[in-house]
Amino acid sequence: MNTTLTNGIEIIKATTSKINEVDFENLSFGSVFTDHLLECDFKNGEWQTPVIKPYAPFLVDPSLRVFHYGQAIFEGMKAYKDENNDIWLFRPDENYKRFNKSAVRMAMPEVPEEVFLNGLHQLLQLDEAWVKKGKGKSMYIRPFMIATGTGVIANPSNDYKFMIILSPVKSYYSGDVKVLIAEHFSRAANGGIGAAKAAGNYAAQFYPTNLANKEGFQQVIWTDDATHTKLEEAGTMNVFFRINDTLLTAPTSERILDGVTRKTLIDLAKREGINVEIRPVLVSELVEAAKNGTLKEIFGAGTAAVISPISGFSYQEVYYELPKIEKSMALELKDKLENIQNKLAEDTFGWTVKI
C-alpha cells in the first residue's frame, strides 16, 4: 500500500483500478463507484484523521445505531470536467452548509470544512480519471454520515462515520412524468425533519410513491400534512409551476428542503427577466390554472435530474394533462444551468469552483 499524509488527510491508494471494467456509456444512476472513498470517524467527542482509501465494504455490529434509530444524513452534489480537463464543483459551500444543518437537526456532530470540502477536493483529484467530459456527464458525489455507536438504547449515538463516495453518471432522463397530488400521505411534519436531508425522509416516501406508480403516476407531489392544500415538493425534488409566464415555487420551510438547484433556478430565472413568485402555491390555484389554460409547465428541480418536466397531474381522481408547448421555460433554464455547470457558458454568479 502507498500511504501518504496530505494536508492532514491520510491517503491509501488502491493498487489496481476498476476503471477499465466500467462502461461509461451505459451507467445506471448511482450504481458504479470509483476506486476510492473518503472516511472520517467521530469518536470520543472528536473527529479523527480523515482517510482516503480504496472503496470497500466495512464491518458493522448488528446493534449499529443507524440500523435501530436512524441517525443518517446525506448530500447530493456533482462535479464536471471541462474541455481543458479541469474539474469543477457547483456551489459546494451550499451543500456543505446544508449538510451541517441536517447534522444539527439529527443530533449529529457537524463535519469540519477541512474534512468535507478539502477531503472532497483530494478525493476528486485522486479519482479524476473517472470524471468524464461532455454535457450530461458528471460525477455524482455522495457525502453521508451515519451513527456508528452500538447498543439498542434509544439515545443519540456517541460515534459517527462520515464518508464521501463518488459515482460517475450520465444525464438523468426520467421519461414521461405524470404526478399524483397527495391527498392523504405526506413527507414532513410541522416541527419535523422535512428540511433536513435525512435518510428517513426518503424511506417514508416509498410506499405512497409505490401506490401512485400502480395507478400510472411516476411521482407524488407532496402537500402540507395538515390541510393537503399547499403544494410543497415533487418526489425527492423541489417543484416549480409556470402559470402564464410567471414561475411559482413554495418558500422553504421546516417541511421543504432548501434545494441548491431550486435557489439556483430562481436566480437564473430572475436574471432572464422571468417573474418568479416565492409563496405558498395552492392546489386549488393549480387546478384552476389547468382548467383555464394558464398552467403551462410543472417541473421538479434537484441535483440528480437537474430539471424533471412533468407532463400532467391528477387530483381528486381527475387527470389534468399539460399543454405541449413550443418554448419550454424548464428546458431553457436546464440548458442554461447545465452550460454553466459544464463551463460552456460564463459563470457570472461565481457558482463554479475549480478542483
Add this chain to the structure above:
Amino acid sequence: MNTTLTNGIEIIKATTSKINEVDFENLSFGSVFTDHLLECDFKNGEWQTPVIKPYAPFLVDPSLRVFHYGQAIFEGMKAYKDENNDIWLFRPDENYKRFNKSAVRMAMPEVPEEVFLNGLHQLLQLDEAWVKKGKGKSMYIRPFMIATGTGVIANPSNDYKFMIILSPVKSYYSGDVKVLIAEHFSRAANGGIGAAKAAGNYAAQFYPTNLANKEGFQQVIWTDDATHTKLEEAGTMNVFFRINDTLLTAPTSERILDGVTRKTLIDLAKREGINVEIRPVLVSELVEAAKNGTLKEIFGAGTAAVISPISGFSYQEVYYELPKIEKSMALELKDKLENIQNKLAEDTFGWTVKI
C-alpha cells in the same frame, strides 16, 4: 462449527460462550448481547433460509441503502424466566403483526411467521442460560430489518436483512421524569410514518429531546404537529393521564404507535374496574386539571420501561408539579403487569406464551 438444520432454520453454534464475562447485576440497557443471533436475508424476491449463528459483525457496502434512504424498522419485546426455568414471551403475536405493518408502510417485504416467531423460539432456546430469573430481570428482544441493497438511487431496496438480537436487561429505572410539552417540534405527520416502528422516527426526536434536557426536562410529550393542542406520546412511549380516577389516553392513529404495553394496560385497568377513556386529550384540559388539582398522575407506557411515572410537566414556560400520591395507579398497574409477565400472577388474558 456445529451446523444443523432444525425446522427449516440452520443453526451454527458458537464454540465458546461469553456468558461468564457478563455481570448480570450491572447491566446497562441494550448494551450486552447474547452468544447468538438470527439472520434471514431477502434476495431475488424471496426470503432465504434463516440462520442462527454466533453474534458477530458483518460486512456492508458504503452504498448500503439503509445508510442513504433509511428503510429500517424494528420491534421491542421481552422474554421472562419463571421459577420453573420456563421461558415466556409476552404477546409476541402483537409484535409480529406490528412489525409487518411497519414493513408495509416502509415499502419493505413482510417477514414470514416461521422466520420471526419460530426463529425467535429457537434462538431463545439456544441462549436460554442468558435469560435470568427474578422480577425486573428479562431478556430484551430486538427484531429488526434493514435495506441491504446497494447504490444511491432513491428507490426502495431489492434486498433486505432481518435479524433478531437478544440483550439481557434489568428493571429499567428512569429516575425522576419531568416532561416538556412540545409547542413547536413534533414526531409525526398526518399521512406520515408515526404509527410505524421506523428507525427514522427516533432520530427525529433526539434534537428536540436534547433541547428539553438542557432545560432540565428528561422527555418531551409530543403533540399533534398541526395545532400542538393534542397530547400524543411521551418520549418513545405512549402516554396516560389520570384525572381524578379516570385514565385517559389518545386513540392510536397514523401519528401514534399502537403500543402493546398501552393496549395491555387499557385491558388491565378495565379489569380492575378503572374508568378508561380513549379519546384525544387536549393540552388545555391537562393544564386545567393540574390547576384545579384533579390531575393525579401522568405516565409513559412501553416495553423497555413498562411504566415510567412522570413527576411534572412544563407548558408555555409554566411548570406544573404533580401531587405526591399515596396510591399510584401507575405503580399498581405496573406491578400487576409485571406479575403476569413473570408468571407470578395468573394470566387470565392468555397473554403469555411458553417457549
